[in-house]
Amino acid sequence: MGAGADYDSLFDWEAAEQADLTSLNQIAIAKCRCTGGTADATAVTIDGWTTSATQYIKIWTDPSESYRHNGTYQTGSKYRLVTSLSGIDAFESYVQVIGLQFGNDYNSVNARSPYALIKDCLVAWNTYRSGFVLASGATDGKIINCIAYDCARWGFIGLDGASGIVYNCTAVDCTRSGFDFSIGTYTLKNCLGYRDWE
Numbered sequence: 001m002g003a004g005a006d007y008d009s010l011f012d013w014e015a016a017e018q019a020d021l022t023s024l025n026q027i028a029i030a031k032c033r034c035t036g037g038t039a040d041a042t043a044v045t046i047d048g049w050t051t052s053a054t055q056y057i058k059i060w061t062d063p064s065e066s067y068r069h070n071g072t073y074q075t076g077s078k079y080r081l082v083t084s085l086s087g088i089d090a091f092e093s094y095v096q097v098i099g100l101q102f103g104n105d106y107n108s109v110n111a112r113s114p115y116a117l118i119k120d121c122l123v124a125w126n127t128y129r130s131g132f133v134l135a136s137g138a139t140d141g142k143i144i145n146c147i148a149y150d151c152a153r154w155g156f157i158g159l160d161g162a163s164g165i166v167y168n169c170t171a172v173d174c175t176r177s178g179f180d181f182s183i184g185t186y187t188l189k190n191c192l193g194y195r196d197w198e
Contacts, residue, residue, distance in 0.1 A: 010059065010081065010088075011042040018048050021055035030059045032079040032100060033067045039075075039103075043085035049092045053115070056094035069101040071147060073124035086110050086129075097121060107131070108148075111138040116164075119144045126151040131171070134184075136161035143169060154180045155193070166191060 007013040013030045021028055028049070032040070051057060061068035067079045074080075081087045082103040090097070093113040101122040102108035108123045112135045119142070123131035131148030132155070134141040141164030148155030148171045155171025158164065158181040166186060171178025171193045178193025 009040050009042045010044045011040075014044050014046060020050040021057070022050050022052050024055070026055060028057045030057075032059065032061050033065065034077050034079040037076055039080045039082040041082055043083040043087060043089070044081070045089045045091065046095055047089075047091040051092050051094040053094060056096060057092060058096045058098065059088070059100065060096070060098035061100060063099060068099045068120075069122050071122065073101060073103070073122060073149070080124075081108075090116060102126075102131075104129075107133050109133065110135050111141050111162075113137055114139045114141070116141040117144070118142070118146060121146045123148040123151060123155070125149060126153075128152050130154040130157050131174070132156045132169075134158040134162040134164050134186075138162040138164065140164055143167075145169065148172070148174060148178070151175065154178070156191075157181070158184045158186050160184060165189070170194075 080101045084105045086107040087102045087104045089110045091112045094115045096117040099120045103124045105127045107129045110133045130153045131151045136159050143166045145168045151174040153176045155174040155178045160183045163185040166188045169191045
């Protein structure tokens with residue numbers, strides 16, 4: 001987003017770049033930047049692609065640039081996806097979301113297909129639902145080194161039919177609970193949930 005970018009939003013990138021990556025033998029990479037200082041405000045649905053383990057979709061902020069958050073919610077030149085719907089709804093397999101920050105009215109990241117990777121991401125608030133979701137069908141998903149603040153329901157949740165691993169994640173002041181992986185097969189390791197009840 002902003003001056004010098006190929007697209008004005010992640011939504012525009014997804015619509016323009018959608019492809020059969022396996023036939024093209026390509027990886028689709030969206031490097032998210034915020035050169036204009038404003039948030040990306042359009043929800044994104046990742047659907048209609050053809051992917052594989054070696055021809056995947058990578059949506060990220062490059063840590064060698066200045067657009068990634070530092071573990072706290074940041075504005076200015078830091079890329080952030082702030083929408084009234086789910087931030088990213090990923091229906092395709094092999095989608096990677098790395099180093100983004102979110103503020104949403106609905107779920108921030110919904111992984112709905114196998115082999116999703118959500119890493120180094122931050123949810124600053126969620127007014128209605130949850131932060132990071134492994135939804136039904138999201139088998140073998142990975143959520144690693146993510147933080148969820150102030151989610152209206154859960155910081156991290158796995159739904160029926162999903163499975164995966166959740167490592168090094170933190171949930172703070174989420175209304176129902178920080179983590180809910182009671183249905184499905186999951187491994188949680190080195191995670192922390194905290195809520196100030198006062």
